[in-house]
Amino acid sequence: MSQITVRHNPGHQRFEILDAGNVIGKAAYKDYDGGASPQRIFYHTVINEEYGGQGLAGQLATAALDETVSAGFGIVPVCPYIKKFLTKHPEYEANTVRTAPAHLEFLDAALAARTR
Numbered sequence: 001m002s003q004i005t006v007r008h009n010p011g012h013q014r015f016e017i018l019d020a021g022n023v024i025g026k027a028a029y030k031d032y033d034g035g036a037s038p039q040r041i042f043y044h045t046v047i048n049e050e051y052g053g054q055g056l057a058g059q060l061a062t063a064a065l066d067e068t069v070s071a072g073f074g075i076v077p078v079c080p081y082i083k084k085f086l087t088k089h090p091e092y093e094a095n096t097v098r099t100a101p102a103h104l105e106f107l108d109a110a111l112a113a114r115t116r
Contacts, residue, residue, distance in 0.1 A: 004056065006063035015064035017047070017056055024048045025056060027064045030110045032076065032103060039074040039097050041107055045081040061085045069095045076103050 003020045017025040025047035032039045042064070047057050061082060068075055074097040077083040086092055097103075 004059070006060055008064075008067055015060060015067070017060040017063075019051070024051050025060055027060050027079070027082070029064075029068075030107055031073070032106055034102055034106065037074055038072060039076050039103075040068045041076040041078055041099075041103055042082040043078045043107055043111075045079050057081060058085065062089075065089075065092055065095075078103065078107060 004017065006015060006017050009016050012028075013030060014026045014028040016023045026045070027042060028044040029040045029042045032041050045057060045061065047060070065075055065082075065085075069092070075082075075086070075092060075095050076097045076099055077086055078099055086096055
């Protein structure tokens with residue numbers, strides 16, 4: 001039987017889902033401070049292929065979004081999975097921020113700086 005857990009790894013700016021301590025998926029983000037309140041831009045969510053179809057991405061998204069809201073951040077959905085998840089979970093609507101060009105410019109610059 002698998003031992004699935006979710007943890008926040010702020011040093012890597014991501015939430016991770018683990019099976020018996022091994023990372024099997026992640027929801028990556030960048031924190032953005034250009035709005036009226038702090039925001040968290042979710043840009044990539046992935047689950048290892050062998051774990052697909054088990055609802056783990058939804059479990060990861062729920063934990064990531066719940067903790068993001070609890071920490072006082074708005075949710076900026078750039079990742080296609082998070083966007084779709086939010087359409088099915090209206091309870092996050094009040095904490096969701098519409099993606100703006102400034103978010104995408106910030107994200108592009110942050111990701112480009114990371115690869116240098």
